[in-house]
Every structure is written in C-alpha cells, then in structure tokens.
Amino acid sequence: MPELQKDQRKYFRNLLLHFRPVTVPERTLRLSFTWGLGGMAVGLVLLLFGTGLLLKFVYEPSPGLAYDSILYLENNVPFGQLLRNIHRWSGNGLLLVAFLHFLRVFYTGAFAPPRQFNWIIGLTLFAALIFSNFTGYRLLWDQIAYWAITIRTAMLEYIPGAGTGLKKLVLGGAEPGPGTIMNFYVIHTAILPALLLFVLPFHFWRIRKADRLVIPRSPEEDPAACGPEVDTMPHLIVREVAMALVLLAVVLLISMFFDAPLADKANPGLSPNPTKAPWYFMGIQEMLMHFHPVFSLLVIPLLLVSGLFALPYINSTAETAGVWFRSHKGRTMALVAVVVATAATVAGVLLDEFVLKTSQAGPPNIMSNGLVPFAIILAICAGFYLLIKKAFTATRNEALQALFTLLTAAFVVLTIIGIWFRGSGMQLMWAG
Ligand code: HEM
Secondary structure: OOHHHHHHHHHHHHHHHHHOOOEEEHHHHOHHHHOOHHHHHHHHHHHHHHHHHHHOOOOOOOOOOHHHHHHHHHHHOOOHHHHHHHHHHHHHHHHHHHHHHHHHHHHOOOOOOOOHHHHHHHHHHHHHHHHHHHHHHHOOOEHHHHHHHHHHHHHHOOOOOOHHHHHHHHHOOOOOOHHHHHHHHHHHHHHHHHHHHHHHHHHHHHHHHOOOOOOOOOOOOOOOOOOOEEEHHHHHHHHHHHHHHHHHHHHHHHHHHOOOOOOOEOOOOOOOOOOOOOHHHHHHHHHHOOOOHHHHHHHHHHHHHHHHHHHHHHOOOOOOOOOOOOOHHHHHHHHHHHHHHHHHHHHHHHHHHHHHOHHHOOOOOHHHHHHHHHHHHHHHHHHHHHHHHHHOOOOHHHHHHHHHHHHHHHHHHHHHHHHHOEOHHHOEOOOO
16 A cells, blocks of 8 residues: 555544544444444434534515525525425434434443443534424424414413413514514524534533443343453444435435425415424324313423433442343333333323313313312322332332333323324324
8 A cells, every 4th residue: 555545544533532532342344232222323323413404595584585495495596395304304314313222321320320421412413403493493483383383382382480481582572573583583593503512412422421322231241341452443344434425315315305395485464284393292182172281381391301310319220221122021121110100191191082071171270270280290200110110029220210101101192193193283183
C-alpha cells in the first residue's frame, strides 16, 4: 500500500478512536443484544438534521405562507416531495427506534449504576424527540395541524392556576396565528436541535465513562465474565456502517413509495372530524376520553415521568445487568403483565364507553372523571404488584419490572385503540 494511503488510514482510524473505545467485548457486538437501535437512532438524527436544513431553504414560517411553501416544495422543487418524505418518515422512525432502544436498555437492566445518569440523559433525549416531532407536524399549517393546536391548547385551560397563561404562551397570543407558528418554528428548528447537539455527545461520553455497554449474559453466567475483546476497528465500525447503509436504504424505499400526508389548508371555520392527535400522542388522547384533563394531561403523565426518572434509584441493582428480563422468571412475569394490561385496558375502555358513558355525560367532572378512576387505577397497580410478587415469589426488581411492563403495555393498547378503533366523532368502531 502506498505510504500516503497508509497515513490517511492511520489518521482516520485515530479520529474514530477519539469517539469509540479501542477495543470492545465481542459479546456486545451481538445483534440480538442491542439490535443496533442506538446506532440507528444516531443515523436517523443525522438524516433529520440534513433534510431539515434543506427544508429551511423553502419553508415560510407564517400562517399565510406556510402551507403554500409546502405545496411549492412538493410541486416545484426537484426532489422536494422526496425530501419532505425522508424528513417525515425519519422523524417518525426515530421515535419508534428510540422507544425500542429505551425498552432494550430497560429490559437488559442497563439503567442501573453506573449508568443511571445516562438513563436520565436518554429520557431527556426522548422528550426532545417527542417535542421535535410534535412541533414539526404543526408547521404544515394544514387542517390537522391547525385544529390539533386549537383543541389541545384549549385543554390547557383546565390546568388550575397556570392553564390560561400557558395557553397564551404556547399560542404566542390569544388565538392560533403568526405567534404560534413562529413559536413552533423556533422551537423545532433552533432550540430542540441545539439541545440534541448538546445532549447527544454527552450520551455517548457517558457510555465510555461507564466503560462500555453492559455485557450480555444468561442468568447463570458470572457477571465478571466479559469474554474476549476485539478491536473496535474494524469489528464494530464495519457493523455500524453496514447498519447505517441498510437503514438509509429502508428510509429511501419507504419515502419513494409513501408520501408524507398533507391535509387541506387550515380553515378556522371548519373543524375536521375526527380530530386525531399524531400517533405518538394517541395514548394520551385516548386517556382524555376517560379521565378529567387535569389527570390525563398532568397528574398521570407527571407521575409516570417521575417514576421513569427515579427508576435507577428504586430498582438499582446492577447484579442482573446484561440479563434480558433479569431472570427466566422475570420474562414470564413480563408476559403475564402484557396479557393482564391488554385485557384490563380493553375492558376498562368498553366499560367506560358503553356502561358508565363518562365521556358523553357533559363537561368532565374532577371527582367522577378524575379522582375516583385515578384511585381505582392506583389500587389496581398496587394490587398487581403485590399479587405478582407473591405468586412468583419474585424479587422487588422483578415485580417492579412487571409493573413497568403493565403500564407500558396499557399505554400501547390505548394508543392502538385511538389509532385504529376510533372513527367519526371519536366514537369506538370496529377497526379502520
Ligand atoms: C436520540 C436518541 C438516542 C440515541 C441517538 C441513542 C444512542 C445510543 C447508542 C448509540 C448507544 C450504544 C449502543 C446501543 O444500545 O445501541 C446507547 C446506549 C445507551 N442509551 Fe441511548 N440513545 C438515545 C436515546 C436513549 C433513551 C431514550 C434512553 C433511555 C431512557 C437511552 C439510554 C441509554 C443507556 C442507559 C445506554 C447504555 C446502555 C448499555 O450500557 O448497555 N438512550 N444510546
């Protein structure tokens, strides 16, 4: 090999090893452990930054021009529709991939010390991704975006004390208008990307600080047994590049065949029916059908988010890190939790819809719609935790994992009901 080429290879290799460890345990390269999800998330973030920057050349952040600038992009700019599709599907894909990565980290116990701080950073990243998707989707200023903003911000008024002020702050005025679109534009294209650019390197640095990923192992294996180490270059890097290329191909294929949706231009005089939230908020919208907004928008999400942040401190044993589901028993318990959550959530929604009919009984009531069902849900969660712990003679951590699974599965079922089983007037219907 000529000397110059050798030097270039050496410099490239040294540059890469500033970001990655020199060697990694061979076991952590197993696809069935990380599923390459963290790496895929990185790829999608890069794709979003690139396509987002290009979109900024055409997009006009004002109520009169925003929608037309999207039409112009789609019809007059070469590859404009493709660019929009890639941005939209990468954003949606990133949420899904980050959620799966979050589940993999949880179920392999990779949030326990010394990785607890990275779990918190990860949750911050996840929140930033949700808000990035949410604010981007509003920039279209089509019927869906306009009415979603109008209806969701009206619900903020239920929050005691701060509601009206918060609504005004989000809208940038009393009504959806130029202030609203500018708020969302600045948050979407400056504040959240800056946050991601700052927090992501921190996330990677913490992985190195924790001295690599958790080592995958079976429950019977010694946690200290790492197995052989291999050089990061080429073993890890080649796998990452291959994964990135496959990911790019998949996003491109999806974007070539499926156009990002665009409804009619915003019309303040005509609301669409049904007005559905984007899929990642459908679980919350479905909760809103059954609970007072103070509980569905504030109390329940706050409790769940606090629980997630506190998780490494209440379920902190690192002994089972690297073992999927903590143990064989933990796996069975998680499965039981999914079955119980599915049955209980479907039964609860049907009971409320056809027997109690709380969503049709006029304005929400803080007692019958709020405190009472909330207390019942808390009692169910506590009962489930105690029962499953006793039935399986499980550890506290195994039981907490089952409770986490119960709540996550219930949220997924609510999301599915909202997306596929709600039709005109948000009535329950049989699929569609
Ligand atoms: C933009 C979003 C994210 C990106 C780009 C990202 C990227 C990554 C990458 C590349 C890894 C290393 C290997 C792997 O698991 O694939 C990783 C590990 C990790 N991530 Fe994330 N992540 C994101 C979101 C999250 C979230 C939502 C959480 C959890 C709340 C999280 C918590 C962690 C933890 C604790 C580790 C260390 C895991 C271990 O040691 O095995 N990350 N992340």
